[in-house]
Amino acid sequence: MRRAIFPGSFDPLTNGHLDVIQRSLPLFDEIIIAVLNNPDKAPMFTVEERVEMIDEILPSLGGNGCHLRVESFSGLTADFARRCEAKAIIRGIRAVADYEYELRMALMNRRLEPSIETVFLMAGEEFSYVSSTLMKQVFLLGGRVAGLIPESVESRMREKISSASS
Ligand code: PNS
Numbered sequence: 001m002r003r004a005i006f007p008g009s010f011d012p013l014t015n016g017h018l019d020v021i022q023r024s025l026p027l028f029d030e031i032i033i034a035v036l037n038n039p040d041k042a043p044m045f046t047v048e049e050r051v052e053m054i055d056e057i058l059p060s061l062g063g064n065g066c067h068l069r070v071e072s073f074s075g076l077t078a079d080f081a082r083r084c085e086a087k088a089i090i091r092g093i094r095a096v097a098d099y100e101y102e103l104r105m106a107l108m109n110r111r112l113e114p115s116i117e118t119v120f121l122m123a124g125e126e127f128s129y130v131s132s133t134l135m136k137q138v139f140l141l142g143g144r145v146a147g148l149i150p151e152s153v154e155s156r157m158r159e160k161i162s163s164a165s166s
Helices: 015-027 047-061 077-083 096-112 132-140 151-165
Strands: 003-008 030-036 067-073 088-093 117-122
Touching: 003 015, 003 077, 015 030, 015 047, 015 088, 015 117, 030 047, 030 077, 047 067, 047 151, 077 088, 077 096, 088 096, 096 117, 132 151
Parallel strands: 003 030, 003 088, 030 067, 088 117
Antiparallel strands: none
């Protein structure tokens, strides 16, 4: 069983994340989208909301023979990957600027868990500037993010804002 985890904050999931998941499907039998529960950060969505949003979207990806599921985790990614008996950690690289941070993380994860490889996948160039942070910022300032995040995520963002302002 070739199992991988795709860890991240996913606050929120973007079409760039979905692109990386799509590209990973032919490479693995099972991919666990692993949502980090990081109490130090003040996210827009709770970890439960992020898991729920991803869970809603996964069926639309089809899977192409790869089983997809979503889980939350706390603590080290390397420990979570070991507990899942994953062989790989998937990370998306958008532009060269991502490489240095990702390399450090991959090397640290390899030191923590030498049996697990990090697999880097290049996100589609149309997503090279898409990040969760940028999407939140543009959305909150009234800019258009259609095509860059899933529609269901955009409506959740709209709901979040209207509930915060009421
Ligand atoms: O989507 P992000 O925010 O770029 O994801 C970063 C993430 C969650 C993969 C990274 O922060 C992480 O692995 N955090 C868990 C704690 C950990 O393992 N830290 C050491 C990494 S070398």
